[in-house]
Amino acid sequence: MVRERKLSPQTIAVLDALAAQPDSWRYGYELCGQVGLKAGSMYPILVRLAERGLLETRWETEQPAGRPPRHLYRLSGQGHELARSITPTRARRARSPRPRLEGA
Amino acid sequence: MLLLMVFVTLLVACLAVVVAGWVARVRHEIRRRELDLPAYLLDVATRLLPAERREWGAAMRAELAHIDHGPARWSFTAGATWAAALPSPRRPAVFVVAGLGTLVSGAAAVAAYRFVPEALLFVVTTGVVLTGYLTVRVAWPVSTPVVRSGRLFGVVMLLGTAGCVAAVCYAVRTHPAAGRDPARLFNMVLAVVVIGYVVLAARARRADFRVLGWAAVAATGCAAVWAVPALSRPLGVDGLPESTFLAAGAVILLAAVPAAAVTGTWRAGGRVGLWSGLLAALAVFLLGMLNTLADQAYVLDNPDDVIAFDRSGTADLAGFVIGDNLGGLVLALVWIPVVATSLGLLGGALGAGLHPRYRRTRDLAAELMRG
Incomplete structure (x- = not known):
């Protein structure tokens, strides 16, 4: 059971990026480039998501010559559920007009 | 100055x-x-x-x-x-230690302000640095195993350090002039030194037991060397005569040789020097403070000291002498381990060369035991 906790916009962006290609395994630097986050923000988010069971992780099996295998990530079942539950909420928020301040 | x-x-x-x-x-x-x-x-x-x-x-x-x-x-x-x-969120102990450390430091600062205002700077500096250090240690723990002899060594060091702090607080409480300049500047220096000793006491728990054993031998040797003049005649304010320091240095040098020969690394000699030097410095500090505080007839026999006393503006001669000696003893807490480590490294360089001979002798003894 995932504990209810308010997600930061950066975490939501990472969830969105992972949910966009649910079956592919992604690596950290690729996600940094896609979401526009530095490694200093990305890795703590990935650590938290993995610790909450929202991410599956594994190491690259086909090792590029002379370089170590990378750590790969994709959403788990719970992660998919969470990503799906967030998306309609965000879409609703985007559609609703912002209240205007009277007299401004 | x-x-x-x-x-x-x-x-x-x-x-x-x-x-x-x-x-x-x-x-x-x-x-x-x-x-x-x-x-x-x-x-x-x-x-x-x-x-x-x-x-x-x-x-x-x-x-x-x-x-x-x-x-x-x-x-x-x-x-x-x-x-x-970033500390792991799985370590709530980080926040507990940081919070408790801040509370205890604050309480100690209030108590110091109330009872020993001359030591306020020392208490605040010690509290802040120690809380920061403990928080960092809890956030990033070291997984090296703890050695039993190291734990004992660390406890002895902590007790010695606590004794030094108590002696300083007592001296400043009974003679407030001892906490005035230049000794007030030494408040911060003493705080940094005390933190250094506490940190090293914590590290001693994880040191090589062979190194600690030879360090204990060296420290016991130093104590014996210093006990001879202490028991044979009453010590003055200046404490130990110079010849005892030379003899203690020789003891540390000699103890570093077998430590390096047994472990096969010259660094072991340096560590023997460091650990025994730390214990020796604590002993010198405590002995020096006891001598200074026990002396009832304070005199200024050096013309420079007489001028410095006139300039200090204090009428408390005992406080001035104690403060002056305190400064020298705080420096001793630094220079004795530094010199002892240097001597230990020298002994280590000699001892490391004996390592192959030690191994041959050990193997031969093992064969004889089996036979």
């Missing part, structure tokens, strides 16, 4: 040697492991991660190995190092 200048010069020289040694070591490591500077820095940062986060350190190192563009490597390293430096 002269003492302070000597201390600052020594401190700067030590720092310069440490920085130069560190730079040389980094350059050597980078060449040996065929890394560049970002990869080395990330390696160091992720090596400090607790066990449950080690895999993430390996993930970040592997990721960096796939980035070729120079500025991108630096940018990734900066971010990943920051990520590695």
Whole structure:
């Protein structure tokens, strides 16, 4: 059971990026480039998501010559559920007009 | 003032040697492991991660190995190092230690302000630095196993350090002039030194038991060397005669030789010097303070001291003499371990050469036992 906790916009962006290609395994630097986050923000988010069971992780099996295998990530079942539950909420928020301040 | 200048010069020289040694070591490591500077820095940062986060350190190192563009490597390293430096949220103890440390430091500062205002700077500095150190230790724990003899060694060091602090507080409480300039500046120096001793006492728990054994032998030898003049005649304010320091140095040098011969590394000699020097410095400090406080007939036999006393503006001669001696004893807490470590390294260099002979003798003895 995932504990209810308010997600930061950066975490939501990472969830969105992972949910966009649910079956592919992604690596950290690729996600940094896609979401526009530095490694200093990305890795703590990935650590938290993995610790909450929202991410599956594994190491690259086909090792590029002379370089170590990378750590790969994709959403788990719970992660998919969470990503799906967030998306309609965000879409609703985007559609609703912002209240205007009277007299401004 | 002269003492302070000597201390600052020594401190700067030590720092310069440490920085130069560190730079040389980094350059050597980078060449040996065929890394560049970002990869080395990330390696160091992720090596400090607790066990449950080690895999993430390996993930970040592997990721960096796939980035070729120079500025991108630096940018990734900066971010990943920051990520590695963040304490794990699974360690609520970090916040407990930080909070408790702040509370205790605050209470100690209030008590010092109320009862020993001259020691306020010392108490505040000690509290802040010690709380910071303990918080860092809890956030990034070391997984090296604790040695039983090391624990005992650490306890002895902590007791000695606590004794020094108690002696200083007593001296300043009974003679407030002892806490005035230049001794007030020594408040902060003493705080830093005390923290250093507490940190090293914690590290002693994880030291090599063979090194600690020889350090204990050296410290006992030093105590014996110092006990002879102490028991044969009453000591003056100046405490121990110079010849005892020479004899103690020889004892440390001699104890470092077998430690290096047994372990096969010259560094073991340096560690014997360090640990025995720390114990010796604590003993010198306590003995010196006891001598100073026990002396009821304070006199100024040096013309420079007479001028300094006139300039100090205090009428408390005892407080002035105690403060003056306190400054010298605080410096002794620094220079004795430094000199002892140097002597230990010298003994270690001699002893490391004897290691093959020691191994042959040990193997022969084992064969004889089996036969």
